Amino acid sequence: MTNVLTVKNLGKSFKLKQIIKNISFDVRKGEIMAILGPNGAGKSTTIRTIMGIMYPDEGSIEFNGHAENEIPRQKIGYLPEERGLYKNVKVMDMILYLADLKDYPKKKAKERALSYLAKFGLEGKDKVSVEELSKGMGQKVQFIASIIHEPELLILDEPFSGLDPVSQETFKQEIRELANNGTAILLSSHQMNVVEELCDRLYMIHRGEKVIYGAMEDVKNEYANFKCTIKGQNPITLLETIPNVLRIEQNGDVTVLYLTQDVIVPLWLRKLPEQLTVQELSIDKISLHEIFIDIATDQHQLPEGVGSHA
Numbered sequence: 001m002t003n004v005l006t007v008k009n010l011g012k013s014f015k016l017k018q019i020i021k022n023i024s025f026d027v028r029k030g031e032i033m034a035i036l037g038p039n040g041a042g043k044s045t046t047i048r049t050i051m052g053i054m055y056p057d058e059g060s061i062e063f064n065g066h067a068e069n070e071i072p073r074q075k076i077g078y079l080p081e082e083r084g085l086y087k088n089v090k091v092m093d094m095i096l097y098l099a100d101l102k103d104y105p106k107k108k109a110k111e112r113a114l115s116y117l118a119k120f121g122l123e124g125k126d127k128v129s130v131e132e133l134s135k136g137m138g139q140k141v142q143f144i145a146s147i148i149h150e151p152e153l154l155i156l157d158e159p160f161s162g163l164d165p166v167s168q169e170t171f172k173q174e175i176r177e178l179a180n181n182g183t184a185i186l187l188s189s190h191q192m193n194v195v196e197e198l199c200d201r202l203y204m205i206h207r208g209e210k211v212i213y214g215a216m217e218d219v220k221n222e223y224a225n226f227k228c229t230i231k232g233q234n235p236i237t238l239l240e241t242i243p244n245v246l247r248i249e250q251n252g253d254v255t256v257l258y259l260t261q262d263v264i265v266p267l268w269l270r271k272l273p274e275q276l277t278v279q280e281l282s283i284d285k286i287s288l289h290e291i292f293i294d295i296a297t298d299q300h301q302l303p304e305g306v307g308s309h310a
């Protein structure tokens, strides 16, 4: 797949404090790439650097073969983390103004805007002033503004925050459709279930540096170990005798055992002590949500090789 955006060894400091370091990834045509990390990890700084809002101290950014200083910004769509629309302007006028800034033809922009407003349940809102919109409606309008000019690269910083579940579904479907039609998408979100469902690859940052980079399936296969959930009163001393356990979490009579990567489940089950009280037992792969929490709280050690390839 063709690389639309290539970021190499980006570094940025504020007041001598290094915020991001050696950030390198690419975003390919037709894919949804997630940029993930705990609060303050450096996601927005990376995105703002890509958008030319701030200069990197180190590294390079390339868009479709164009170096940083000659990137055609009108080919990029951006939904920033901080939402902001002009308040006293009619919805359609604002969308057309932003389309014009991207040199996009007015007639086509108007047609697309009407069609998207209808798609997002905002029929008739084109003539309404922006300040009359609810927060979620405003977000939909800002999303429309970010894609009105058919960008080749779309950068979405927390696109789902503040959306109700139905609107979230609509956004998810639209983002998938844009990718299917060839748009390269870089998406930052804290909703791991959505990311897991929607994104093709991911780049996870912790304290300004890469911790995982790879295809969603590969990351899950390589990194998501099994966990065993047991319902039943069991003393910790007994649980500690069970082999291949990385971590034990107990909450009342429910215990979760996080298993090592090399576990072969049927063999491991045979090793459970006979004295174990089991009312219910289930084995699952840990989710992206749990991988994220493990990394953010420094509880997990990355297995060999993970995080080193895309």
Ligand SMILES: Nc1ncnc2c1ncn2[C@@H]1O[C@H](COP(=O)(O)OP(=O)(O)OP(=O)(O)O)[C@@H](O)[C@H]1O
Pocket: 014, 019, 037, 038, 039, 040, 041, 042, 043, 044, 045, 046, 081
């Ligand atoms: N203009 C600035 N001046 C000084 N420090 C900054 C500035 N912008 C960001 N930072 C710091 O850089 C770090 C990374 O911030 P950034 O906004 O990139 O994180 P993030 O991963 O997007 O977090 P969140 O999930 O909370 O949005 C934080 O410690 C933040 O305080």
